[in-house]
Amino acid sequence: MNTAVEIAGVKFKNPVMTASGTFGSGMEYADFVDLNKLGAVVTKGVASVPWPGNPVPRVTEVYGGMLNAIGLQNPGIDVFIERDLKFLESYDTGVIVNVCGKTVEEYLEVVERLGEEKRVDMLEINVSCPNVKEGAIAFGQNKDALFDITSRIKKVAKQPIIMKLSPNVTSISEMAKAAEAAGADAISLINTITGMKIDIHKRKFALANKTGGMSGPAIKPVAVRMVYEASHAVKIPVIGMGGIATGEDAIEFIMAGATAVAVGAMNFHDPYATENVLNGIIEYMERYKVEDINELRGIV
Amino acid sequence: MSKKIKKEARVISQRMLSEGIYDMWLETPIAKDVKAGQFVGVYPVNKATLLPRPISICEVDTEKSAIRLVYRVVGSGTAEFALYQPDDYIMILGPLGNGFPLDKAAGKRAVVIGGGIGVPPLLETAKRLSAMDGSDKPASVSAVMGYRNSDTFLSDEFLNFAKLFIASEDGSVGTKGNVIDAMKACDVPCDVIFACGPMPMLKGISAFARERGIKAYLSLEERMACGVGACLGCVCKTKSVDEHSHVNNARICTDGPVFDADDLDL
Ligand SMILES: Cc1cc2nc3c(=O)[nH]c(=O)nc-3n(C[C@H](O)[C@H](O)[C@H](O)COP(=O)(O)OP(=O)(O)OC[C@H]3O[C@@H](n4cnc5c(N)ncnc54)[C@H](O)[C@@H]3O)c2cc1C
Ligand SMILES: Cc1cc2nc3c(=O)[nH]c(=O)nc-3n(C[C@H](O)[C@H](O)[C@H](O)COP(=O)(O)O)c2cc1C
Ligand code: FES
Numbered sequence: 001m002n003t004a005v006e007i008a009g010v011k012f013k014n015p016v017m018t019a020s021g022t023f024g025s026g027m028e029y030a031d032f033v034d035l036n037k038l039g040a041v042v043t044k045g046v047a048s049v050p051w052p053g054n055p056v057p058r059v060t061e062v063y064g065g066m067l068n069a070i071g072l073q074n075p076g077i078d079v080f081i082e083r084d085l086k087f088l089e090s091y092d093t094g095v096i097v098n099v100c101g102k103t104v105e106e107y108l109e110v111v112e113r114l115g116e117e118k119r120v121d122m123l124e125i126n127v128s129c130p131n132v133k134e135g136a137i138a139f140g141q142n143k144d145a146l147f148d149i150t151s152r153i154k155k156v157a158k159q160p161i162i163m164k165l166s167p168n169v170t171s172i173s174e175m176a177k178a179a180e181a182a183g184a185d186a187i188s189l190i191n192t193i194t195g196m197k198i199d200i201h202k203r204k205f206a207l208a209n210k211t212g213g214m215s216g217p218a219i220k221p222v223a224v225r226m227v228y229e230a231s232h233a234v235k236i237p238v239i240g241m242g243g244i245a246t247g248e249d250a251i252e253f254i255m256a257g258a259t260a261v262a263v264g265a266m267n268f269h270d271p272y273a274t275e276n277v278l279n280g281i282i283e284y285m286e287r288y289k290v291e292d293i294n295e296l297r298g299i300v
Numbered sequence: 301m302s303k304k305i306k307k308e309a310r311v312i313s314q315r316m317l318s319e320g321i322y323d324m325w326l327e328t329p330i331a332k333d334v335k336a337g338q339f340v341g342v343y344p345v346n347k348a349t350l351l352p353r354p355i356s357i358c359e360v361d362t363e364k365s366a367i368r369l370v371y372r373v374v375g376s377g378t379a380e381f382a383l384y385q386p387d388d389y390i391m392i393l394g395p396l397g398n399g400f401p402l403d404k405a406a407g408k409r410a411v412v413i414g415g416g417i418g419v420p421p422l423l424e425t426a427k428r429l430s431a432m433d434g435s436d437k438p439a440s441v442s443a444v445m446g447y448r449n450s451d452t453f454l455s456d457e458f459l460n461f462a463k464l465f466i467a468s469e470d471g472s473v474g475t476k477g478n479v480i481d482a483m484k485a486c487d488v489p490c491d492v493i494f495a496c497g498p499m500p501m502l503k504g505i506s507a508f509a510r511e512r513g514i515k516a517y518l519s520l521e522e523r524m525a526c527g528v529g530a531c532l533g534c535v536c537k538t539k540s541v542d543e544h545s546h547v548n549n550a551r552i553c554t555d556g557p558v559f560d561a562d563d564l565d566l
Contacts, residue, residue: 021531028530028554031304044532052547057523059533063348066525073532075545216350268526269343269350271306271393 001285002292003278005039005259007237008160008185010121012039012094012260015293016250016278019241019264020045020098020124020164021070022215023274025084026091032271037278039260040094043084045126047100048109050076055208060197065216065243066265067195069209071132072100077113085119096162098124102132104139104149108156115158123159125150128166128191130213140166140191143178150182160185162239165230167193167219172226173233180234188239188262189230190223215265217243224256231257231298245273247280257298302333304396304528306341308389312366314382318453321417322382323358324369328392331365335399336425337494337519337558340367341527343391344377352393353377354524354553356496358420358454359427370420370454396527397557400425400494400517405438408491412462413479413505415446415497419454421519423461425494430461442488446479446501480504490514494558499566506561516561522552529554537565 003014017040023029026041035041053073060067074080080097088095097120101107107125114120127140127149139149150163163179165172167190179187192213197206223242231238240258243265244250250261266273281293290296309328317323330340334357341352359368373379384390402425410429412422422443429441443462445455450472458464466474467482475482479501483490490512495505496519509516522534535549540563542550548565550556 022526024530028526028528031528032306050545050547052545052549053532053535056533056535058535059351059523059525059531061349061351064350066350068525068531068533070532073535073545073547073549075547079546217347265350265525268352268531271304271526271528 001282002294003282005294007239007259008122010094010160014039014278014281015254015260016274016281017094017096017239017260017262018042018267018274019262020126022264022267025087027087029267029271033275035091035093038093038274040096040121041088042096042124042262043098044074045072045098045100045129046074046077046080046110047072048077048106050074050079057207058209060206060212062195062197062214062218064218065214067197067207067212067214068192069207069212071209072129077110081113081117085117089119094121095119096122096124098126098164100126100129104152107149107153111153111157115156120159122162123157124162124164124188125153126164126191128164130166130168130192130194130211137166137168140175141169143174146175147178147182150179150184154183162186162188164191165189166191167222167226172230176230176233180236184236186237186239187230187234188241190219190226190242193219193222215243217245217266219243220249224252227253227258228256244277245269247277247282247284250277250281251284251296254293254296255298255300259297302395304394305330306391306393309392311384311386311388311390313386314384317370318451320373321453322371322373324381324384325366326369326390326392327364327366329365330392330394331360331362331367334360334367334395336402336428337400337421338395338397339421339557340369340392340394341396342369342377342381343393344380346376346380349377351525352527354396354527356421357395357424359424372417393527396553398555400519400558402428402432403436404515404517405429405492406436408438409440409442409489410438411442411444411488411490411493413444413493413495413497415479415501416448418497418519419445421496422494423454423457426458426461440489442490444479444482444488446482446497447473478504480508483508493517495519503566506564506566509561517558518561518564519557520552520559521557524553527553538563539565
């Protein structure tokens, strides 16, 4: 049975990845999951300098999911390379580094720094975080801005790049096409859907940031639809995510057109979620006598 | 630090301790290696609720491999927990957080201070402090517990381990006012404080300790998602740069919930 998948020439032992920001750099989950079993660890967004993030409360539960407005708190690229990449060195898993910035120059700085790091297999460019005021999503909601930043990053990147798309757009196909036309090696989606919750007892917003990004099982049907649309609009590989909790969920994304999948908020519900998703995929393949996971891609 | 696990625990017993407050003993391997002041994440079975509920470990029985949780019903998760019966199984994640640094009480007059639903973790804290011997032994152990009214749940159990002082907002029991009022009115002997409770109380304790040059260790609360340090949802402001993100934001679930008051920017 083959579970290995390939994206832009990079081989992953299976299609199960971690969704950026929900798994740290793997350190916090090493008590629960054998990181060597994962297709890839996708790390928390990293910027050129440390970012303090948003005020608390930053997280709140909603029906079937959660809202977060972390605001991309991160230690900056120096500490990230020293500590997080060093930690991942001892594991036999794919390493995808998620990159964020407020200006194109800031993205370029991080991408260039990572160019020298042999341990990094791919870069995922976050142009879709709804929780920071500048940058990020501003690049992900306008196809010309997306084209521009993608082509500029592509020029300096030493590793293949994945553009991470926002669901908070009118046409995901247009955005996917813009990323592909600008030279992206792959796309990933969906980032969180902008939402809001009001605490009616306190008569206040549940999050200090007022709005937050929604994730978890409740967003899965939206994510599956968008992965389907995007993967039919472009030829480059698609990494699908949004509410994946089980192997069946992962298979659904693969059938919609995803080459690989990522598990996000469900890590908080179940720290073993990534391994369980992988086991569920294998069970499905055994049950339906699927020889190669790649046979299922886009089958519907 | 002991390995964290997520595993079903067997309900040994559950009772209502006082109006809306429940007292549950769970059999779990987590009990083997727990520090006073650590907590667990408790999962509701309702599929619409994703996140574990952080609940402090109130007491530990290592022999029976059991932990005790005392919690107030405030929402859907805790309402569900209150329905559990003996021999039911409930999913928990832990042990989480750092716990109180009990070694700081060696030779000192230690005071545990709890306010409202912050009282539970101080029971195991007082128990362990009173059981210490040799050079770790505190000179004395006092407990100052603050309540709204005469519902002074758990306070009687502190009598086994500490000299007990009570404050109530309505004056129905002990000193009228808050825990600081009781500390002052009763002249509670104090060189080091371990506290858990609402933020205004913790701020008051922090100021009190600073004025008198006393060390205080405070257990904080914040909305959490992962409980294991990955999501960066549960941060608090610290005076110096934190070890994780280098931005003066410590993670309450992992770097805390207990912090040296001198390190916090409350
Ligand atoms: C470290 C720590 C230790 C705690 N120890 C205790 C304890 O020993 N006894 C006790 O009664 N309570 C304790 N709490 C508070 C307890 O976590 C909440 O009362 C509980 O999560 C409420 O869940 P719910 O589903 O009933 O409420 P809901 O309001 O329905 O919960 C919705 C969401 O908000 C979160 N939430 C609601 N209130 C709080 C709160 N005060 N703090 C953090 N998250 C909250 C829930 O976890 C859940 O994700 C502690 C909190 C923390 C952070
Ligand atoms: C707490 C939290 C933090 C996140 N941080 C990032 C991030 O730093 N960069 C990023 O590209 N996406 C981030 N995301 C989005 C996830 O990677 C993912 O796209 C989204 O949550 C949908 O998947 P899910 O429903 O499985 O969580 C974050 C999501 C959550 C819940
Ligand atoms: S709850 Fe996720 S970092 Fe503390």
